[in-house]
Amino acid sequence: MIRNNEKRKETILGIFLLLLLLAVMTFIDAKLPSYHIAIKVIKKASVYALVAVSMNLLNGFTGLFSLGQAGFMLLGAYTYAVLSIPVGKRAGVYQYFDGGWIQFSIPEFFSEHLGETFGLNMGIIIALLLGGLVAAFFAYLIGLPVLRLKSDYLAIATLGFAEILRAFFQWKKLGPLTNGSNLLKSYPDFGSATGYIVLIGIFIALIVLLVNSTYGRAFKAIRDDEIAAEAMGINLAKHKRMAFIISSFFAGIGGGMLAMYMGTLQALSFKSTMTYEILLVVVMGGIGSITGSVITSFLYIASMEWLLRGLDSGTFLGINAPGLFKNGFRMAVVSLIIMVVVLFFSKGIMGDREFSVKGLIRLFGGKKAKENAGGDGNV
Amino acid sequence: MEALLPYIINGISAGGQYALIAIGYTMVYGILRLINFAHGDVFMVAGLIMVYTTTSMPLYISIPIVLVCTVVLGFVIERVAYKPLRSAPRMSLMISAIGVSYLIQNLAFYITGGLPKPVLNPIPWVSDTITIFGALTKRVTLITPILTLVLVFVLVYLIKNTKIGMGMRAASKDFETAQLMGVKINSVISFTFIVGSFLAAVGSILYFTNYPSVAITSGSLPGLRAFIAAVFGGIGSIPGAVVGAFIIGLCEELIKGLGYSTFSDAFTFALLIVVLCVKPTGLFGEKVTDKV
Numbered sequence: 204m205i206r207n208n209e210k211r212k213e214t215i216l217g218i219f220l221l222l223l224l225l226a227v228m229t230f231i232d233a234k235l236p237s238y239h240i241a242i243k244v245i246k247k248a249s250v251y252a253l254v255a256v257s258m259n260l261l262n263g264f265t266g267l268f269s270l271g272q273a274g275f276m277l278l279g280a281y282t283y284a285v286l287s288i289p290v291g292k293r294a295g296v297y298q299y300f301d302g303g304w305i306q307f308s309i310p311e312f313f314s315e316h317l318g319e320t321f322g323l324n325m326g327i328i329i330a331l332l333l334g335g336l337v338a339a340f341f342a343y344l345i346g347l348p349v350l351r352l353k354s355d356y357l358a359i360a361t362l363g364f365a366e367i368l369r370a371f372f373q374w375k376k377l378g379p380l381t382n383g384s385n386l387l388k389s390y391p392d393f394g395s396a397t398g399y400i401v402l403i404g405i406f407i408a409l410i411v412l413l414v415n416s417t418y419g420r421a422f423k424a425i426r427d428d429e430i431a432a433e434a435m436g437i438n439l440a441k442h443k444r445m446a447f448i449i450s451s452f453f454a455g456i457g458g459g460m461l462a463m464y465m466g467t468l469q470a471l472s473f474k475s476t477m478t479y480e481i482l483l484v485v486v487m488g489g490i491g492s493i494t495g496s497v498i499t500s501f502l503y504i505a506s507m508e509w510l511l512r513g514l515d516s517g518t519f520l521g522i523n524a525p526g527l528f529k530n531g532f533r534m535a536v537v538s539l540i541i542m543v544v545v546l547f548f549s550k551g552i553m554g555d556r557e558f559s560v561k562g563l564i565r566l567f568g569g570k571k572a573k574e575n576a577g578g579d580g581n582v
Numbered sequence: 583m584e585a586l587l588p589y590i591i592n593g594i595s596a597g598g599q600y601a602l603i604a605i606g607y608t609m610v611y612g613i614l615r616l617i618n619f620a621h622g623d624v625f626m627v628a629g630l631i632m633v634y635t636t637t638s639m640p641l642y643i644s645i646p647i648v649l650v651c652t653v654v655l656g657f658v659i660e661r662v663a664y665k666p667l668r669s670a671p672r673m674s675l676m677i678s679a680i681g682v683s684y685l686i687q688n689l690a691f692y693i694t695g696g697l698p699k700p701v702l703n704p705i706p707w708v709s710d711t712i713t714i715f716g717a718l719t720k721r722v723t724l725i726t727p728i729l730t731l732v733l734v735f736v737l738v739y740l741i742k743n744t745k746i747g748m749g750m751r752a753a754s755k756d757f758e759t760a761q762l763m764g765v766k767i768n769s770v771i772s773f774t775f776i777v778g779s780f781l782a783a784v785g786s787i788l789y790f791t792n793y794p795s796v797a798i799t800s801g802s803l804p805g806l807r808a809f810i811a812a813v814f815g816g817i818g819s820i821p822g823a824v825v826g827a828f829i830i831g832l833c834e835e836l837i838k839g840l841g842y843s844t845f846s847d848a849f850t851f852a853l854l855i856v857v858l859c860v861k862p863t864g865l866f867g868e869k870v871t872d873k874v
Contacts, residue, residue, distance in 0.1 A: 363810075476684070
């Protein structure tokens with residue numbers, strides 16, 4: 204009975220915190236213009252959070268060291284962009300390919316039938332989900348041969364697939380679909396950061412539910428010891444494939460949203476460096492911690508895009524040293540910090556623990572909570 | 583055939599350069615079971631140092647400087663980023679390698695200002711244009727495969743006949759037992775990185791002599807190709823890496839010659855995946871059995 208009460212209190216507090224976050228977001232959205240750096244940081248960071256969590260699902264929870272994230276993001280991004288460029292603008296975007304093969308736009312179709320705003324947003328979400336499905340389908344195909352490989356061979360093979368996809372999307376013969384190596388642009392965007400936060404919150408919540416389900420426990424068992432997991436009756440091939448497909452699905456959605464955030468899309472930007480960047484975010488947050496990935500994504504993007512900007516442009520924290528603080532110093536500093544974390548704090552910010560409401564209660568007093576929460580690993 | 587000849591010559595030359603990089607990958611993997619993602623960037627740094635030194639110093643000073651600096655870089659990377667993680671899981675080691683690669687690229691970006699550095703003073707005699715069987719090419723394309731083979735023979739001799747070479751063989755056979763038998767594992771590993779970086783530096787000098795400029799990302803693709811060559815030949819095996827590198831170099835240039843340059847890298851990666859799925863031990867690799 205007491206436990207139930209505790210649980211209910213936690214849930215209520217959790218929901219309250221989420222609503223508070225949402226209220227703050229709506230407030231920020233209403234107050235700041237859409238080109239403000241805070242809005243941009245929130246948009247980009249939430250996209251990174253989704254991609255990092257999807258990578259964590261694979262690398263952290265299932266122990267499959269895959270480096271194909273950029274490839275799946277590329278698939279999602281292109282699917283989204285290709286399906287949602289307004290018909291009227293296609294002739295301009297595909298100017299070298301006679302307007303391209305596809306002559307419809309999902310968001311446009313929905314906004315005609317379901318009203319301007321609601322229909323448009325609905326269409327965007329459907330196009331994003333389709334992007335995720337395309338990525339998941341490719342993950343299924345790629346997974347057939349690749350998932351039989353072990354650790355570093357798997358990493359290299361998935362990296363290879365990402366590179367092949369990138370080359371393929373730049374191929375001239377596919378130009379009417381992908382616009383070759385030219386930019387894709389003019390596709391719609393949510394227009395507000397709240398849209399990003401809500402959508403990505405839902406996706407991450409789905410991943411959390413998955414991780415806590417029996418499937419999630421099977422994933423963790425595979426990570427900890429494949430042979431023991433198999434002996435316990437876990438179908439290795441099935442669960443690995445499942446983790447790979449689900450992770451790619453969310454990476455595809457993340458890619459679509461990244462394209463949306465960036466406004467223009469080019470296959471060139473989905474290099475292996477992007478995968479490395481996301482991997483390092485996951486590592487810094489703690490491999491196997493979803494909240495760790497989310498927190499680090501926000502910290503990382505906020506410092507990269509906003510707080511540390513001064514390191515590149517001459518003045519930082521009031522110190523003016525154009526000779527030292529020149530272009531590229533920010534990245535150098537960030538990568539140094541990353542190396543320090545990798546070498547000396549290999550557990551990252553959160554280790555494999557999760558940030559929870561229970562931990563919050565414990566943090567802010569509440570002796571009773573402290574007694575009850577003992578011995579369960581969560582903070 | 584006439585039209586493809588220049589591509590074949592270029593392919594053999596590229597193969598030689600990949601071979602020099604691939605040896606670094608294969609030796610490190612043989613001992614540490616680590617894909618040294620930073621190796622391609624070491625290669626790039628060697629190219630940058632070459633650009634900086636050849637513009638300000640005579641050749642007989644600049645080339646040794648390139649070699650020494652690259653070797654020191656390889657040594658330092660191992661000591662700082664890999665040695666502390668020797669007992670950590672393999673995944674942390676790989677993450678550290680990726681971190682080092684990221685760091686080197688960003689530092690290089692900061693130092694060079696982000697613009698590709700043009701190769702202004704290529705090494706004189708070797709970059710002269712010559713004609714073989716009616717195909718125009720630079721002399722370096724002929725020198726590369728020969729120099730590669732000479733270096734490989736020296737290396738194989740070293741590994742077969744010296745004490746440290748024996749240590750390397752022992753460590754790649756069984757890391758723990760080698761330690762128990764009194765092999766000084768740290769110096770063996772350092773030596774491995776030194777040799778690997780030295781060969782990468784030589785490869786870099788040859789590669790960028792033939793190339794208009796050095797960019798901070800110009801190490802990653804040759805690095806990946808060389809790694810694939812190492813896997814293709816059987817990772818851990820030096821002759822395998824060399825053979826694999828020549829095959830990959832030739833295939834890539836031939837695909838370019840047939841007019842599919844977009845797919846030359848895609849082909850290389852496809853080859854990797856096929857090899858990994860069909861024969862993961864590669865052409866010359868030893869069979870490994872998994873123990874519980």
